[in-house]
Amino acid sequence: MGTTLAVAGKGGVGKTSITSLMIKALIEDGKRPLLAIDADSNSNLHEVLGIREPRSVGCIREDSRKMGEDIPGGMTKDRFMEYQIQASLEETKDLDFLSMGRPEGPGCYCMANNILREVISRLTTNYSHVVIDNEAGMEHLSRRTEEEVDHLFVISDPAPRSLRTISRIVELIEELKGRVHHTHLILSRVKGSPEDLPENTRKEIERLPYAPEAMIPFDDTLVDLDLRGEPLLKIPPDAPAYTAVKQMLKNLGILS
Numbered sequence: 666m667g668t669t670l671a672v673a674g675k676g677g678v679g680k681t682s683i684t685s686l687m688i689k690a691l692i693e694d695g696k697r698p699l700l701a702i703d704a705d706s707n708s709n710l711h712e713v714l715g716i717r718e719p720r721s722v723g724c725i726r727e728d729s730r731k732m733g734e735d736i737p738g739g740m741t742k743d744r745f746m747e748y749q750i751q752a753s754l755e756e757t758k759d760l761d762f763l764s765m766g767r768p769e770g771p772g773c774y775c776m777a778n779n780i781l782r783e784v785i786s787r788l789t790t791n792y793s794h795v796v797i798d799n800e801a802g803m804e805h806l807s808r809r810t811e812e813e814v815d816h817l818f819v820i821s822d823p824a825p826r827s828l829r830t831i832s833r834i835v836e837l838i839e840e841l842k843g844r845v846h847h848t849h850l851i852l853s854r855v856k857g858s859p860e861d862l863p864e865n866t867r868k869e870i871e872r873l874p875y876a877p878e879a880m881i882p883f884d885d886t887l888v889d890l891d892l893r894g895e896p897l898l899k900i901p902p903d904a905p906a907y908t909a910v911k912q913m914l915k916n917l918g919i920l921s
């Protein structure tokens with residue numbers, strides 16, 4: 666069973682960016698095979714990884730629902746789903762990629778979902794590391810409770826409004842009862858040194874359920890890549906945000 670890393674946090678705080686930098690660090694450390702899952706319905710993880718228009722599990726699910734009884738002869742629904750999920754995996758030189766697509770609609774029946782969950786957790790056992798980019802409200806994480814997460818990175822930028830959402834997220838995590846093994850608070854897009862943080866920010870940090878374990882600096886190279894529409898995997902090896910992400914993973918014993 667591989668190591669599963671996931672991110673959570675309000676929209677726009679830097680989840681997808683940090684996810685992609687963690688993926689780059691894992692690739693460079695030779696952590697293979699690697700699976701990246703985009704579980705955010707407003708997904709764009711594929712773009713920062715340089716993958717064009719991936720298929721998604723959401724689509725498959727709809728198709729297979731339409732198919733109903735048209736499952737190829739002799740195949741159980743379970744086998745059929747497994748086959749379809751395998752078929753929706755994007756394989757690149759460095760990693761496999763799976764997009765969950767849109768959340769389930771009202772017409773979606775539970776059996777398919779249960780099978781899907783099972784198939785996905787079975788799939789993740791084939792990898793050394795699995796990295797999941799979650800949506801802001803953690804809906805996926807709370808629904809897909811069978812997925813054990815070894816390290817959950819709860820991310821916030823230094824804005825007091827973002828910091829206040831952390832407590833709610835931490836409560837949600839506690840409801841997941843032991844399925845999340847380690848939770849780490851991460852401050853992202855930090856300008857200057859920690860002492861330079863505005864007074865309001867420092868007050869909110871003191872109120873957090875635990876102290877932030879890492880600070881990812883505001884990084885112009887990341888903004889530049891974004892503006893040019895380039896994959897974040899192209900970030901220079903000495904870029905401050907990337908260096909900080911690598912150090913964080915080293916401190917946790919995830920990187921060698």
Ligand SMILES: Nc1ncnc2c1ncn2[C@@H]1O[C@H](COP(=O)(O)OP(=O)(O)O)[C@@H](O)[C@H]1O
Nearest residue numbers: 676677678679680681682854882883884891906
């Ligand atoms: N360390 C950073 N330095 C500068 N800009 C950043 C940093 N992290 C994220 N950003 C920018 O913030 C915006 C939101 O980041 P993103 O990773 O898409 O957030 P989320 O996935 O949480 O919605 C993007 O424009 C991204 O370029």
Ligand SMILES: [Mg+2]
Nearest residue numbers: 680681705709
């Ligand atoms: Mg995102």
